[in-house]
Amino acid sequence: MQVRNHILEDVPFDASPHIGAAITPRFLVMHYTAGGSALNSVRAIRDRGLSAHFFVDRDGAIIQTVPCNRLAYHAGPSHWRGHDGLNSCAIGIEIANLGWLDRKEAGGWTRGGLTRVLPEAEVVVAAHKNGGRSMGWEAYPEAQLKAVAALTEAIRKAYPSIQEVVGHDDISPGRKQDPGPAFPLARFQHLGGAAGSGTLAENDFGTFEVSAREELNLRGGPGTGFAVLRKLSPGSRLRVLREEGDWRLVDLQGDAVPDGFVHGAFLRRLGA
Incomplete structure (x- = not known):
């Protein structure tokens, strides 16, 4: 399974009329359709003026409706790690499920x-x-979960900018409850997103400390244009998960869940 030119190869592409501007995807958002087949949900969502990038049926069949680099209308009012309105920075996967x-x-x-x-x-x-x-x-059938896993890995390989896999109920708590407790989200959160997607050797990723003389900004993306999520004190320890240019995606708690980006110039490997 491979994404080329923002389209997943060898699956039907049923173009949605409801697409927006170009995006740089930072997140994958998992949804359930709350309905029947994936094809019926494609039609139902289209009739409501909404869209998502992918639909995955119970037997594992996949339909794409929006290119991965274009905005789709799936997340609605939402917030996650300093980002508001995740339609502008997320790929949406709709999974056929009654909820x-x-x-x-x-x-x-x-x-x-x-x-x-x-x-x-x-x-x-x-x-x-x-x-x-x-x-x-x-419950989500195993054939469907395997297809979602393969899709997740293909997308993250094509878009190393993606930081995290989240549920709609994470980014819109109280408003949305998909993909719900039957969906094993933890199974997908680290797929395809570990070290090795940057230019560092895979075994180079490890524990670092903040070497800046003053507090270091932890940002929501790899650049100064992204929101500051928090400030890290000099000497703070963290793990580097991925390199993206001069920036490093880091884990602060040691749980392998990305927490944000810091500039690599202000990190020192422990023991170096």
Whole structure:
């Protein structure tokens, strides 16, 4: 699976009329469609004046509707790591899935307006991480998850600017609950995004300390035009995850989750 000229090879491209300006993708945002097949969701979202870059069906089939370097209308009001309105810096993946099921019936789960009952074997019962009562959520089939994983790796290989994989419920908490507790987000957060995508050798990435005499800005992207997320004191320790020009994507907690970018001139490798 490979992205060339912003299009995923060997999958249908069903061009959406709802696209915006060119973007530099910084995030991958996972969604569920809250509906039936991927193709039906392509049509339903288009009719609402919305769009996403990719749709992944339950059997793993993928449809692309927006080039990866163009804005799609999938995130809405959102905020993450110093970025507001993630449509302007994120690739959206819509995963065919019914989402929440708040009514338990004999033999399974359903919700108002849904014409069928999902068997209990196809449902995960859990409370959402952002709050609320425990209820049913459609499980994601393994074939679908494998396709999302392959897609994630292909996108991150093509766009090393991508910092992180997040859920719609992360960037719009309280407003959105997709992809929900049935989606194993942690499985995708580090795919294709580890060290080695820059020019440093893979085994060169490791623990550094801030060598600046004054506080060092941690920014939301690789440049001074990005928002300052916080200031790091001289001597602060961190791990470098990726090189992007003069900038370094770093992890402050040691959990391999990217926290932001710092300028590489103000870092010193421990023991050097």
